[in-house]
Amino acid sequence: MSSSQIEIPARGGNITSVPAPAPATEQRKGLTKKELAADHPTWCPGCGDFSVLALYFKLIEKRRLDHEKITTIAGIGCSSRFPYFLQANGVHFIHGRALPFASGVSLSRPDLHVFVFGGDGDAFSIGGNHFNHTARKNVKMTYVVMDNWVYGLTKKQTSPTSPIGFKSKTDVTGAMDQPINPMKQAISAGATFVARTTHTNPNHVLQMMEAAMDHEGFSFVECLSECVEFYEGAFDASNPRKGGVFNTVPDTHDVTDEVAAYKLAGEPFPGYFGIFYKATRPTKNANEAKIIASAREKTKDLKDWQILQKSFDRLK
Ligand SMILES: Cc1ncc(C[n+]2csc(CCOP(=O)(O)OP(=O)(O)O)c2C)c(N)n1
Ligand code: SF4
Ligand SMILES: [Mg+2]
Numbered sequence: 282m283s284s285s286q287i288e289i290p291a292r293g294g295n296i297t298s299v300p301a302p303a304p305a306t307e308q309r310k311g312l313t314k315k316e317l318a319a320d321h322p323t324w325c326p327g328c329g330d331f332s333v334l335a336l337y338f339k340l341i342e343k344r345r346l347d348h349e350k351i352t353t354i355a356g357i358g359c360s361s362r363f364p365y366f367l368q369a370n371g372v373h374f375i376h377g378r379a380l381p382f383a384s385g386v387s388l389s390r391p392d393l394h395v396f397v398f399g400g401d402g403d404a405f406s407i408g409g410n411h412f413n414h415t416a417r418k419n420v421k422m423t424y425v426v427m428d429n430w431v432y433g434l435t436k437k438q439t440s441p442t443s444p445i446g447f448k449s450k451t452d453v454t455g456a457m458d459q460p461i462n463p464m465k466q467a468i469s470a471g472a473t474f475v476a477r478t479t480h481t482n483p484n485h486v487l488q489m490m491e492a493a494m495d496h497e498g499f500s501f502v503e504c505l506s507e508c509v510e511f512y513e514g515a516f517d518a519s520n521p522r523k524g525g526v527f528n529t530v531p532d533t534h535d536v537t538d539e540v541a542a543y544k545l546a547g548e549p550f551p552g553y554f555g556i557f558y559k560a561t562r563p564t565k566n567a568n569e570a571k572i573i574a575s576a577r578e579k580t581k582d583l584k585d586w587q588i589l590q591k592s593f594d595r596l597k
Pocket of ligand 2: 323324325327328329330359360429433434507508509510511
């Protein structure tokens with residue numbers, strides 16, 4: 282194999298080689314926002330999701346990611362329309378099932394960093410179990426949940442993060458169930474990187490997305506993203522331009538201290554913004570790569586079809 286090729290474990294653990302793309306910094310010009318932007322976003326004017334998309338463009342530009350290195354996956358919801366608005370590889374998948382799809386991409390393509398975007402309903406209602414299991418398995422990817430405390434796409438139902446008292450089409454007299462705290466949920470599920478940001482602070486969103494991308498494991502970012510149509514003003518208390526306060530995680534906070542992170546997550550709204558928790562634990566990607574390497578070692582003299590034949594023979 283030449284140095285311009287990379288090895289990619291294909292399905293079933295076989296190794297295939299594909300031409301390695303030239304490093305962007307040496308031979309290729311970085312992408313611009315104009316080249317990255319696809320369809321005109323169909324979000325309502327003023328929706329917080331616009332700024333998250335703009336910052337993702339910025340991240341791609343800043344990190345000089347080439348088209349074939351961009352992988353954006355989402356479920357269903359206003360926020361989950363995200364991949365449509367990007368001129369790059371992406372998937373708008375089944376409601377709540379973005380994480381299993383993203384896990385498959387992440388495990389089979391170690392040369393990519395997978396980004397998943399979605400809403401609070403997608404993440405914590407229908408996709409709740411996938412969230413927990415992807416976190417505990419520590420699959421390498423970044424999951425940005427654009428939390429607007431409501432189901433936007435389906436026009437104002439109570440979401441798992443809607444606060445008690447929120448009036449919606451499913452709770453006409455006000456929500457009465459204890460809402461999920463995304464940060465607590467992520468920490469207790471086993472996510473190894475847990476951060477919080479808000480669409481009204483663009484520099485901070487970019488900073489959190491970059492830190493998440495650099496993390497070796499499952500990185501989770503809760504990004505408050507206002508639904509101006511169905512929950513206007515939800516996050517005013519966290520926005521200094523609306524008389525609120527934006528408090529960053531105190532310098533004294535130890536990000537490796539799980540209990541301290543959990544406590545920080547329990548602070549009443551608007552709470553804190555920044556990295557709450559960061560731990561080092563083997564990723565599923567690394568664990569699986571080891572198994573594949575050891576299996577390949579044992580079968581190195583065999584062709585792929587011979588390995589397959591052996592499996593069929595064992596079934597007889
Ligand atoms: C299996 C399934 N159940 C329900 C729906 C209807 N549905 C589409 S999006 C959505 C909730 C979206 O809320 P959220 O994830 O918070 O995204 P937002 O629109 O607020 O960004 C629901 C219930 C669906 N598309 N598929
Ligand atoms: S309904 Fe809400 S979440 Fe959906 S695009 Fe409009 S403002 Fe954004
Ligand atoms: Mg929502």
